[in-house]
Amino acid sequence: MNHAQLVALGRALRVLGEHGEQLSIDTLDAQLHEIRADLNRALTQLEESVSKPKPTTRCPEHPTGPVDESARDLCLLCETRRRAAHQPTAMDDFSPPVAAKEVRVQSRYGIREDRPQPHERWVPEMWNGKAWQLCGTPRRGRREAELYISAQRRQAKAASAYRVVHAFTDHVVVRTWGNTEVPAAPHRIAYRDD
Known part of the structure; x- marks a missing residue:
């Protein structure tokens, strides 16, 4: 929205506000037609100033991205990234196999994997x-x-x-x-x- 569009839209909305303050039971049909014309003018100016499609999510990074109803911001892309980050894999490069972690008799000095490795x-x-x-x-x-x-x-x-x-x-x-x-x-x- 450029400055001229912003000024015109603001003026149209202020005119509509003045019409709203003047409404009463005694309002004539001619005044209602004038309100309708001003309302259509404001809607036309609003449509001209909107350049992007309506956001489908509440995500600032992907406002028109795919929707996931269970996500807090409705963004499927961000929710997929969050789920992938939180799910540990059963076997990765840094952890020993699950069978190797099982110890039948525990030493009184603890298990080597329980103690952090020293860093020089x-x-x-x-x-x-x-x-x-x-x-x-x-x-x-x-x-x-x-x-x-x-x-x-x-x-x-x-x-x-x-x-x-x-x-x-x-x-x-x-x-x-x-x-x-x-x-x-x-x-x-x-x-x-x-």
Whole structure:
């Protein structure tokens, strides 16, 4: 709908609103014919301004797509995508066969599939003055983590200390750069005389 169509349609609807306010039991047939002509004019302008077909669904992505009455937005395409995402397959690449999951006697240490597999990560951390905090995404290699910390130390706002933590089954500090102890200095408050 362009601006001219919008203005014309708004004007026609305002005229119809004025007719609605003036309706009463004493309304003459000539006035009813005038209302009918104004109503037809508004409907014609509305038909000219509508360029797309009537939406069949409440889906903003597929407004004229196929309809599924059981879907919350009536869209068959989106509902099919949602159903496919929620249904796990019986056998996929990441899960062992169903028969392999069954264990007759359970060990006191648990089943291997129940425990998560350890992930080896090299975690870069920085000293913020009170505690160690993560300063980047965990890396898969030690060299990559050390290169990242070297780049961090070259920045203008570098922390006082950095370290790399090897996170495998336990967390082990591998290497530390800088000093975490800040010398205790008296606090000075500067006042300006204006």
